Amino acid sequence: MNVRQKKQELIEAMNRARALEPSSFVPNRLLDTLIEKMQLKNDAELCRVLEVQPPIVSKIRHRKLAVGATILLRMHEKSELSIRDLKELASASMH
Secondary structure: OOHHHHHHHHHHHHHHHHHHOOOOOOHHHHHHHHHHHOOOOOHHHHHHHHOOOHHHHHHHHOOOOOOOHHHHHHHHHHHOOOHHHHHHHHOOOOO
16 A cells, blocks of 8 residues: 555545534524524625625535634624624534
């Protein structure tokens, strides 16, 4: 087995392990709450209000990108929800 194959096996093992981990990041609840609170129609309108490119919200919704400090601050400023509330929505337990 060469180095490339070993590296690929390691990446695949890490991806399998990551898929099994329970995630505390629940982006849909956060994004859906923002859309509802600001009376928007969809993610596209949310992007316009937050002044971010659509791929950013899409990546957050599909758990490819975490909610960073900059977008969290914009969410706070535009929605008037507290940072604490936004963080709780983003990491709400799934019980």
